[in-house]
Amino acid sequence: MIVILIALIAAPMPGPDMSVLSRPVTGPYTHLLYSTDVPHDYDVISYDVTVEVFPAIEVLECITDVVFTPEITGLDEIRLDLVGLAVTAVSDINGSLSYSQVEDSLFITLAQPIDPGDTIWVQIDYSGTPWNEGAGGFGGFWFNTTGSGNVSYHMGVGVYTDPPSLGRVIFPCWDHPSDKAAIDFHITVPDTLYAVANGDLLSMDENGTDATLTYNWSQPQLMPTYLAAFAVSDYAVLVDSTYDWINYFVYPDDIDDALVSFQNVNLMMDQYESTYGAYPWDTKFSYVQTPKGDMEHLTQVYHIYFAINGGNNYDWLLAHEMSHHWWGNCVTEDIWTDVWLSEGFAVYSEAVWAEYYGEAAYDNYVVNDLMIPYLNSGEMFPITNPTTPAEMWSYTTYQKAGSVLHMLRHVLGDVDFYQVLHNYFEEFKYSNAYTDDFRDHVEAVTGDDIDWFFDTWLHDWGYPVYDIQYSWVQSGGDWDLTVDLEQIQTTGPVFTMPLEFLIHGASVDSLVVMWNDQAVQSSVFTVPFEPTSVEFDPGNYVLSTHLTGVEDQPLPPLLGTGALHFAPNPALQSTVLLWSGMAASDLHVGLYDLSGRKLQDWSLTESERVLDLTGVPSGMYLIEASGPGNIRQTAKLIVQD
Numbered sequence: 001m002i003v004i005l006i007a008l009i010a011a012p013m014p015g016p017d018m019s020v021l022s023r024p025v026t027g028p029y030t031h032l033l034y035s036t037d038v039p040h041d042y043d044v045i046s047y048d049v050t051v052e053v054f055p056a057i058e059v060l061e062c063i064t065d066v067v068f069t070p071e072i073t074g075l076d077e078i079r080l081d082l083v084g085l086a087v088t089a090v091s092d093i094n095g096s097l098s099y100s101q102v103e104d105s106l107f108i109t110l111a112q113p114i115d116p117g118d119t120i121w122v123q124i125d126y127s128g129t130p131w132n133e134g135a136g137g138f139g140g141f142w143f144n145t146t147g148s149g150n151v152s153y154h155m156g157v158g159v160y161t162d163p164p165s166l167g168r169v170i171f172p173c174w175d176h177p178s179d180k181a182a183i184d185f186h187i188t189v190p191d192t193l194y195a196v197a198n199g200d201l202l203s204m205d206e207n208g209t210d211a212t213l214t215y216n217w218s219q220p221q222l223m224p225t226y227l228a229a230f231a232v233s234d235y236a237v238l239v240d241s242t243y244d245w246i247n248y249f250v251y252p253d254d255i256d257d258a259l260v261s262f263q264n265v266n267l268m269m270d271q272y273e274s275t276y277g278a279y280p281w282d283t284k285f286s287y288v289q290t291p292k293g294d295m296e297h298l299t300q301v302y303h304i305y306f307a308i309n310g311g312n313n314y315d316w317l318l319a320h321e322m323s324h325h326w327w328g329n330c331v332t333e334d335i336w337t338d339v340w341l342s343e344g345f346a347v348y349s350e351a352v353w354a355e356y357y358g359e360a361a362y363d364n365y366v367v368n369d370l371m372i373p374y375l376n377s378g379e380m381f382p383i384t385n386p387t388t389p390a391e392m393w394s395y396t397t398y399q400k401a402g403s404v405l406h407m408l409r410h411v412l413g414d415v416d417f418y419q420v421l422h423n424y425f426e427e428f429k430y431s432n433a434y435t436d437d438f439r440d441h442v443e444a445v446t447g448d449d450i451d452w453f454f455d456t457w458l459h460d461w462g463y464p465v466y467d468i469q470y471s472w473v474q475s476g477g478d479w480d481l482t483v484d485l486e487q488i489q490t491t492g493p494v495f496t497m498p499l500e501f502l503i504h505g506a507s508v509d510s511l512v513v514m515w516n517d518q519a520v521q522s523s524v525f526t527v528p529f530e531p532t533s534v535e536f537d538p539g540n541y542v543l544s545t546h547l548t549g550v551e552d553q554p555l556p557p558l559l560g561t562g563a564l565h566f567a568p569n570p571a572l573q574s575t576v577l578l579w580s581g582m583a584a585s586d587l588h589v590g591l592y593d594l595s596g597r598k599l600q601d602w603s604l605t606e607s608e609r610v611l612d613l614t615g616v617p618s619g620m621y622l623i624e625a626s627g628p629g630n631i632r633q634t635a636k637l638i639v640q641d
């Protein structure tokens, strides 16, 4: 899932445009009544959802059949999640059942206690105007009648809702990612409209004289409830010219644009099938044009309307959502705090798609679209422990987690890394996994303990900031190059990583590796030539920032001074320095290139915080700011043309 805020859209630029990747950071959170895991005493086998859609009055009239089996003996009541719609009757095969609807829960008293091995069917009648997250929200059911398409549609995940599963907006369900079930939809709509849902279309029936059509979509392979959805509009249905099981449901006015914007989808499918294995679903794959997006509903990605624009600048977004059909939709996180198992893998998969165009494209994507956006975010919390909706849908669980997979690929090597992904997928496909399950597969393939990597990069927070000094002396016919390295980050752990240094000579280079597991560490490398310069991490394998060769040893900033950052960043002609704890202090500020060369400096007063960047070439720089008491911090700044 990627939430795109329409208000922030400027002219779309070629390639990933991070300005459209903004995510809400605050909002009117909805805490659902059962917001923590409660005992799960039954297993749903299937849902059969019959719904008539009345767009003109914004009403759904529904009947859902739930088939389930107990996991305890003597089960006499079940609780289903349902929000916003009013239940009018509940029955089983023998007749009416008593029920009560309390906030977002439906309690049903069974006719008699049942035991494991029994299979029970209940039917719920309900109707009303369905719930959504409201203005600025994402999840829920929306009737959109103007502007970006006349569409009635559901988004199965909330960004302001905790927990975020929102299958409960359209059908009573056990709305937890771990209870997977088969889902059928029978959707009745005015006969001028088309209804699309999960799985394959089994039938489309005319209903006598009332000018309606009923679409029956069926998804027999088990899926989590948050991926169930349907959308209704006057869609044109396009069939991919390479793979006829890939379809596109688009507004009729956008057909010409769609022919261009979807022209690489077959190549993406090829790339993921060759990297991750065959598309794991027996049913269609499709994109559905919707006013909000994007959301990886199973077999039908809801793709934001303006991304179908006659260009290919949103290929990364198409790729992200397609890759969820392996990561998230098929192997699903068991708990929402492990959302990185969906989103980190999908962001990493954006780079895998870039790799279709070669290694350089992959490297470029990792640096510019994974690492830099995270480093600029200022976020400091563990990937595996987001504590609010804003932290769940964050640069940490998306771009940092994607970067972590890139780093793991480097640590393991391609063969072992993809063997791990293959084994992990095979064990947990159509099922659920935890972070530890993924770690166990890393250890099984390599035979080595990998806690040093998972404990710091996934379970702890932050990233390393390296202060690196080089010196070299002649030693007989060789040269001894000393690397003095210090990790100067003030939050998070000491990180362990193999660090590469490329030692340049006049006509020859040598790549050396330091196994860095200490906050302060020195290594000496002997090379048979006189070094001229040294390049840190030339392959961009480590999510980090660094200072090299800066004369003044930067001191770690004191706690409580807040993080140094800039707005805007990336910057054009100028940017404003922001450093909350030092707002009232005079500052000395230096601009360094990545080799540590000081290019410019400023003296800033309390009332003057603007850095004039006129004449600074586009690129990435390090800014070091220091204030009274020798409090210093460094941060990255991107300068654009």
Ligand SMILES: [Zn+2]
Pocket: 001, 002, 296, 320, 321, 324, 342, 343, 346
């Ligand atoms: Zn996603």
